[in-house]
Amino acid sequence: MAENELPSSTEHEEKLERLLTIAAEIFAEKGYHHASIRDLSKRAGTSLSGLYYYFDSKEELLFMIQDRSLRKVLAALRIKLEGVDSAEEKLRALVHNHVGFFSENMAAMRVITHEYDSLEGEYRTRITELRREYSDLCQEILREVRRFTSAGDVAPLNVATSALFGMMNWIYAWYTPGSNVPVERLAEHLYRLFTGGFIGRPGKSSTGRKAG
Amino acid sequence: MAENELPSSTEHEEKLERLLTIAAEIFAEKGYHHASIRDLSKRAGTSLSGLYYYFDSKEELLFMIQDRSLRKVLAALRIKLEGVDSAEEKLRALVHNHVGFFSENMAAMRVITHEYDSLEGEYRTRITELRREYSDLCQEILREVRRFTSAGDVAPLNVATSALFGMMNWIYAWYTPGSNVPVERLAEHLYRLFTGGFIGRPGKSSTGRKAG
DNA sequence: AGGTTCCCCGATCGAGCGTTCGATATAACA
């Protein structure tokens, strides 16, 4: 049982990380339920049974992918928020962080948005908490933006938060990194669309700086 | 083989429609691959083999759900667009139609956004065409809005289109019909968020009319 | 009465699944 052990060897951790990356790709391609551990064993070049030395079950595999990715994106955001005072710049940092992380970990992020319901019980609970933590942080930033700008209440805060996440998360359905729209520009587009709107405020950019 | 027959009896069509509705619910709950025809047989009160009189395969079932729903939402939109001249009102009709249809056919729409990749070959091709048709129609409306309003090019049209669909489709991840936010108001919120932005244009509503 | 079409069923098949088990090779430690 790999329950409470901490082999803590670098090699072990590295191989686990590699398995998680490959697993995320397979889950992203075929979906969690349709993907098989045998797929993973083939692509990782390991035997089927040998994999179970690194995790206890397929569901734990799914949990670890989501757990680690959510923690990473949250930690990266908190670092980027340090020292930023302007509410609008905080929101800007959030969008760029989320979109940037998304494009660099496309498979994992797709698994997070696509296979949330595939988790059950304790696993589900813990991922729900992380998601809530992230969502709450985002909503608080939106509250700040509303307080310190001319923003009226065009929509309730939770609706606005969900709309923002919808815009950002939907990327996986159409965006291919390395296309003619670079990631930074895509993030800036989405930030301006969300803050200023498609029709926009005539005569004044929402951030006061030029595009690109 | 139910290949080219047209039983065209009302009873037959009604039972098929009922099966599709139940199947959409099961697919929405458990995901396409995890759901089983046996689940459908239990919930429909029919034998397992008896179901195959109404469809040839599980994948055809998935195809029919997506095909019929997409055609319905497209047809409803085209009707609502008739006689509307203002570009902004066309966009408004699109958002209300999409969100409204979404909330009334939550299961089917979830299947459409969630299980698109589960289709293969000819089925996949035909759904791709329908999606493209819908997406193109939306993009043309956005082009009109840009032409006839003060809208600058805050984002490329395809990015804006995808962002809009992201906002609308993400609903399935958080919205529960019958909550304290009625569907019409939710649609209006999203419409205003998208056109005017979260911060909004001070002093002027995007449509020139009051809320509600 | 005989024939045909529509509708439905129980039984079953072959395939694939997640997981387990016992064995084994290697390397570190006593």
Place this chain on the structure above:
DNA sequence: TGTTATATCGAACGCTCGATCGGGGAACCT
């Protein structure tokens, strides 16, 4: 040299799945 922990493997188990097949009853027509 024996012991132990780490890491890997082939084979198998028990189960669920989508799909098929042959049969049969009810309704309708000739």
